[in-house]
Amino acid sequence: MKLTILGCYAATPRTFTNPTSQVVEFNNSMYLIDCGEGTQVQLRINKIRFSRINQIFISHLHGDHFYGLIGLISSFGLLGRQSDLHIYGPKGIKEIILLQLKLSNSYTQYKLYFHELTSTSSELIFEDDKVQVYTIPLNHRVYTNGFLFVEKQPFKKLNINKLEELNIHFVYYNKIKNGENHTLEDGTIIANEELTFPPKKPFKYAYCSDTMYEESVVPIIKDADVLYHESTFLEQDKPKTIHTKHSTAKEAATIAKMANVKKLILGHYSTRYTDITVFGDEAKTVFDDVLLADDGKTFEF
């Protein structure tokens, strides 16, 4: 799994920092999460081809998470895109995008599908051969979801010793890799589990932004390999988290610890702090394996 941070700063875009957007990659398939203003330029700077983006997941309708979406959709159109684009986000996102396309008389020539979210409990919203994506209901000023990406293993790993012991011909191997049981010549059915190794635990990436400290996410993101959690503030500014419904670095780390995740990535930093290392320092008082997102940074796991 590869993660490219296009932007990870809160509120307004500035000369050298960008609002939230990131690209998640599983086995060569890319998924865009959030789309702040300037995302299309950040995709170019990070050399990510527009044609590789086919699904966009929008956490909530605050500007720093979606004002770049209409521009990206329009640019896809101007550049001749033909393939479908699927957008997952809060109810209302379709109306905003279609109104702008209507008033600029520039409907896209490619198909644009909106999947509007309204559920307040976690649900499976997308699945392909690489991943399943579940919502993570968050607690913010407007309706907000995080997203849990769960890797799928398209093929099972064969237990060759067992297959040879049972004299199973290799022409059947692909079917067994795909999870099928096998029937021997004498009619005995061998369960797939006997012919393959137990699947390794699927890689899980949880994205939680924006949210205040919210323990109800813990069971949803339990044991994730990587958790990206917003840390807009430090504990010294904790009163600001009440009205704004954001988290401190320590709170992000507390969620990471409670959920028993392997690694925590912090982001969505308030621009009031000039040095982001302070977020890592604070989080490490609670949780060991803390990484700091930054614009243009990539992580590979």
Add this chain to the structure above:
Amino acid sequence: MKLTILGCYAATPRTFTNPTSQVVEFNNSMYLIDCGEGTQVQLRINKIRFSRINQIFISHLHGDHFYGLIGLISSFGLLGRQSDLHIYGPKGIKEIILLQLKLSNSYTQYKLYFHELTSTSSELIFEDDKVQVYTIPLNHRVYTNGFLFVEKQPFKKLNINKLEELNIHFVYYNKIKNGENHTLEDGTIIANEELTFPPKKPFKYAYCSDTMYEESVVPIIKDADVLYHESTFLEQDKPKTIHTKHSTAKEAATIAKMANVKKLILGHYSTRYTDITVFGDEAKTVFDDVLLADDGKTFEF
């Protein structure tokens, strides 16, 4: 008059070029024309304080001219703006902005006034002590206006010889500067024109983007000091201007010549051309005084 080009390239924002936006300055008052995606960052890069923008003129509702507006409005709010903001643009602009503010639950604490334009003939839409702004109806794929800025001279220049000859006391000078007639002690009324010099010709800046070749603009922009005219294409690509309703550099120069303007600035270049000097070369075959806009460039007249 000072002009700062924040962006002057057509269609999609790219790593090193920006869609249309520019700041016009008359006697320390600034006016923003168009607001493509990324304009707020370009304002920062060009060190233009957000608080100096109080009027925004949007030519039309194509994304490369207004997708940055909602972000700018939101950032003004996040940064604590208190002063009013006036937006002039095509009908529909209010609905787009208010829908986005509503769905993000982030109405501005400052007052936001929309002045929606629908007229297809030139009209005075704004006036303060520095300028009058008139629309210039253009011919594009959607309803589009250019803008003509006409400098106002708040004070008349006094004819001191004449004032002394008539023994007019200096306590009356301010009123005369403001254009009032003067009454002598014997009751004789002296017309203001006799006590002041004829005003110098007001500086006129005409902004025409986007538009195809359209001669009806000529009487409106007649004798302007500076004309900014789009030149998306070169003559070699003239067929593309028909469907897209854009102009070539030569057509821009032809309008400049017919309108007897003093200087022509070209912009809104299609990114298919790698070197913008070709636009200047083509325009100079028709009109002498051609300047090339470029992102971050300033012009002072």
